[in-house]
Amino acid sequence: MPTRTVIVLGGGIAGLASAVRLIQRGLKPIVLEKRPFLGGRAYSFIDRETGIEIDNGQHVFVGACKQFQKYIADIGVDDQVTLDDRVRFPVVKQDQISWLRGRKLPSALSNLSMLIGYRHIGITDKIRILWGLLSIKQTNLDIRYDQVTFYDWLKVHHQNEDTIKNFWNLIILPSLNDNINCVSAYTGISLFKVAFLGP
Structure with missing residues (x-):
């Protein structure tokens, strides 16, 4: 019996992962992509002026992204990915650097200590953020x-605009490769529930 061919529309991460799964099931995928490169939102390009390779796309992924971790293992590049059990990245604001850095504590406590040590947000806005995190923890996800x-x-x-710009969007943008104005509340709440607040 000849191998069945399946057409996959789109060469983004989901399309490529689908193609890998089809191959694993003994089928022959044909990936159709309108762009001249694969990867969807996650891609690299050479800047014409500088000749430097620039990455675009999701720059971080959280431990909750189990299917993505399976995909990178399936294509044999999981050894090229570094997983860290703590959040840790510098934030530059008006030439001042402050680190969002979790500690080796249970998830919720680690992230609370990260927020307390973050200097780009004043105490009033930290209280606002804690209120937002508590609201997320108490929110039951619903399709609405x-x-x-x-x-x-x-x-x-x-x-407020400061907490959104200097905290919430700093997590959303690199995690989802999209601005907070374009991400659904369902997706944003899910991300913070799983990746930030922990079990």
Whole structure:
């Protein structure tokens, strides 16, 4: 019996992962992509002026991304990925660096210590953020949250432009490769529940 061919529309991460799964099941995928490169939002390009390779796309992924971890293992590049059990990255604001850095503590406590040590946000805004995190923890996910942006949800839950810019979007943008105004509340809440608040 000849191998069946399956057409996969789109060469983003989901399309490529689908193609790998089809191969694993003995099928022959044909990936159709309109761009001249694969990867969807995650890609690299050479800057014409400098000749430097620039990465675009998701720059971090969280431990909750189990299917993505399976995909990178399936294509044999999991040895090229570094997993860290703590959040740790520098944030530059007006030439001042402050680190968002978790400690070796249980997840919720680690992230609380990270917030306390973060210098780009004053005490009042830290309290706002704690209120937002508590609201996320108490929110039961429902499909209706797909109809509102995470930005709008945060505004309803007493977040201001400073907390959104200097905290919430700093997590959303590199994790989801999208601005907080374009991410659904469902997706934003899910990310913080799993990756930030922990079990």
